[in-house]
Amino acid sequence: MRGGKNLSTDYMLTVNGKQTEFKENQTVRNFLEEKGLEPQKVVLELNKEILSRENWSETILQDGDSLEIISFVGGG
């Protein structure tokens, strides 16, 4: 336990390999919106499983989750 720190902001998740803070009871969709991402343009993997778009509003992020946010880029 870290002394003096507000526990409600102490939730960490790994996003694209980086440790990132998130709010308690935050849904995946809400997290994406907060990051300024257009939901239609990205694909998600939550803990190595693809999370289909229909489930983003119901899925609540958990401490220690690993999230991959993926999109298309140029390639040959």
Add this chain to the structure above:
Amino acid sequence: MLPLRGISRDDIIIKNINMKNTLKIGGKELKSRFFMGTGKFANFEEMQKAIIASKADVVTVAVRRVDLDSKTDNILDFIPKDVVLMPNTSGARNADEAVRIAHLAKAAGCGNWIKIEVIPDNQYLLPDNLETLKAIEALVKEDFVVLPYMNPDLVMARRMVEAGAVAIMPLGAPIGSNRGIKTKEIVKIMVKELSVPVIVDAGIGKPSEAAECMEMGCGAVLADTAVATADDSVLMAEAFAEAIEAGRKAYLAGTGGVQESASASSPLTGFLRDS
């Protein structure tokens, strides 16, 4: 006075029955035999113009992590909706990683085509044919339309076709090298022996090289670097489109034989001399 020559070009209409040919892949009829990549363009606007100039019906993209620290445009906004999107599995070093990337690409909701690319080496970017075969086997079962990028090899290509690959994409030279069709002899054999289209992918640096692939009977050519890094990528896209069409026409027309000695175009008699 009668005209010296009786016919005007407008008098005769040539209908070339041989040109009624389309490339059928994965249930789609493709009018263009030019597959275009989208990497390395200066910006998306230029890429978009090049795609339109190329008349390509199939366009490749790659799958990557979103950079949360920098806001960039989304490439999909610049790719016409009537082209087939063929994501590649670049970044995959083995079959499992390729399958994972294919799943992510499909989840994006842009169709089920996938170009399998499994590359364990970063210097020459040469593909691992065995891992590629494993990825084909897994993805065909899941109803993907699978086009493998591979190191030219007839036996391996046959196995890939048996596993369900709808086309085979042998490399002409290392990716992005613009060195041309260095693997010509093997690719020729593959064209002759395989029951699916052979699409030369990687290494094609100039329209003339793309035309050469098509003259050999390849089903299509994929180019990216050669177009994207040209001084005028839009004009180069158009040049590739024309070269590929010309090469295809030449293949259908059947090229004349090659011989060591000359063969005069006019009779070797009736010369204006006495001896």
